[in-house]
Amino acid sequence: MAPPKNPPARGRALTRSFFDRSVHTVAPDLIGATFLVDGVGGVIVEVEAYHHTEPAAHSYGGRTPRNAVMFGPAGYVYVYRSYGIHWCVNFVCEQAGSASAVLIRAIEPRYGLAAMRRRRGLAADVALCSGPGKLCEALAITDKLNGAALDRAPIRLLAREQEPDIVCGVRIGITKAAELPWRYGLKGSRFLSKPFRD
DNA sequence: AGAGAGATGATCT
DNA sequence: GATCATCTCTCTA
Numbered sequence: 001m002a003p004p005k006n007p008p009a010r011g012r013a014l015t016r017s018f019f020d021r022s023v024h025t026v027a028p029d030l031i032g033a034t035f036l037v038d039g040v041g042g043v044i045v046e047v048e049a050y051h052h053t054e055p056a057a058h059s060y061g062g063r064t065p066r067n068a069v070m071f072g073p074a075g076y077v078y079v080y081r082s083y084g085i086h087w088c089v090n091f092v093c094e095q096a097g098s099a100s101a102v103l104i105r106a107i108e109p110r111y112g113l114a115a116m117r118r119r120r121g122l123a124a125d126v127a128l129c130s131g132p133g134k135l136c137e138a139l140a141i142t143d144k145l146n147g148a149a150l151d152r153a154p155i156r157l158l159a160r161e162q163e164p165d166i167v168c169g170v171r172i173g174i175t176k177a178a179e180l181p182w183r184y185g186l187k188g189s190r191f192l193s194k195p196f197r198d
Numbered sequence: 199a200g201a202g203a204g205a206t207g208a209t210c211t
Numbered sequence: 212g213a214t215c216a217t218c219t220c221t222c223t224a
Binding site: 061064080083084 | 210
């Protein structure tokens with residue numbers, strides 16, 4: 001028997017103007033949105049905000065070849081290599097030059113589950129996209145996607161259709177400015193990279 | 199459940 | 212030469 005087909009992703013596509021706002025507004029607004037690359041992906045359940053005025057941001061020290069996309073206009077993807085092994089994906093926010101971005105940290109897998117399981121070498125759906133490096137592997141995101149527009153193929157980004165319950169906490173996995181409460185998550189989600197502490 | 203270590207490479211000092 | 216917005220494995224409990 002054939003595996004069940006995924007239902008089509010629904011929702012209004014987010015335009016670039018969605019991202020042309022404060023990173024602290026965009027970050028929580030992304031919780032519940034659907035993020036797909038070549039039709040594979042799911043619902044964003046965890047993000048973190050980064051801004052160049054704060055030392056954990058890659059843009060903190062000014063523009064370099066690596067972070068150049070962060071200094072461009074909002075609505076584009078910034079991809080970087082993490083620990084020499086993983087890729088991590090960000091959405092650039094605010095006006096060009098503000099060098100702020102939202103790190104996508106976890107997704108609830110919904111579309112293209114077979115592809116994600118194959119790429120991750122895993123059967124447990126709960127661990128497919130529960131971390132920034134994991135979700136890039138599951139969605140096949142590499143530096144080839146660096147600078148890609150969020151409103152064009154192969155990316156699809158669909159607005160949430162219901163207002164989610166959002167939790168907030170300190171950012172994790174960083175050593176600088178680790179006390180800033182700029183991590184946002186979908187309350188009660190099983191697909192987070194780590195639970196939120198209250 | 200939590201701690202520790204190794205993998206692995208671009209970027210920065 | 213050290214750092215790093217990570218992941219997976221192994222060890223101890």
